[in-house]
Amino acid sequence: MDHSLIIALDFADRKEVQKFLKLFGNEQLFLKVGMELFYKEGPAMIAALKDAGHRIFLDLKLHDIPNTVRNAMRNLAQLECDLVNVHAAGGKEMMAAALEGLAAGTAGGRKRPRCIAVTQLTSTSEQQMQHEQLVSVSLKDSVLHYAALANQAGLDGVVCSAWEAEAIRAQIGSRFYTVTPGIRLGTDEVQDQKRVATPQFARNAGVSAIVVGRSITRAIDPLESYTKWMKMWRGELE
Template identity: 70%
Template structure:
């Protein structure tokens, strides 16, 4: 998963996904299926993307009592996605249950999906966390705490801002995954994100994977935009 660029397929239905993917025909992509798309199309969209040869990050951010998360993950494991996730704020027991469910649902001889946990959303600000979540520490401290809890639970990594990825890598090691949304080119609009970073900053911080959505999916020429992003992210001409 190192140095992956994951395209967020934040579309309302499968028809728009198929239209978007037309220029990429025959090319293996790493794509993210989130709540908007999955809740409309269900497992069928995952199967469609797998049949097309794409890698999949199923971004449903499970957060519930441990037994419910375990049962849900057991079912999701059968979809054979590459990555799934939970909210770290659900606690260590819940995250351990998520892993148990994934392992129970993964067929013999198959590799279980990697499981990562959301620390703090990249749309969350310091003030919002302090006032609305009543967490009195700095946002960086909160993210590192959740990341440490995630590793203690045995998960593979976290979703975080690239701004925190270097500190997580320093404290928890280079093999612990950091998957970072909120990545913007200097010329991009910030939109609803608060803690953003450029792809160059993410690369220099040792981020495992970046998640890019509208900058590619809403571009006039998505394929050209994707190639440009890959050049900047990888630091080389394609």
């Protein structure tokens, strides 16, 4: 199992990112670049992070008609990120098209980026899903359904909460990659997340990788916080 800890670079611009990463010296990290940062700084931000030796999760959550997603992924593949994603709600055809685009855009001899699908956002509650999306099944059933579709489309895994990861592993298998945001310590504020969990819970549930943002990026000592999180994630500290 991968057992990666992905740091969410929830910063406004490149200057803030550089200031943060300077605290880590030459340590190579797994970093998530989301919409805010990518739309501000563009592909040059990815290139700079890759040149520094970091692994990159480009979190843009593509959701459009299959042809558009295919062409977009062909372009994104050229950035040589390690992980990209789409919304599972776009459907099986769209997810398969994403993989086709990634394969077409990946240079010969290179490994294509791993592609995962967002099931239900961890900021979504069951009540919200049923009342606003008009999805009548339980939130867990919705996530499992989307995970099954992603698997049928050939994707490498899904974004889900730690609360659904164990059921996904039982349904699809441990090789299916599960990435979980909404990870908090018992003392942290949950903020805009609804389905949160501790790193210990996520590890016990068989989550492949966790995404941690403010608990590290806004800490008084980010390097110390990162070290503590890694120990908890690896089971070295309870």
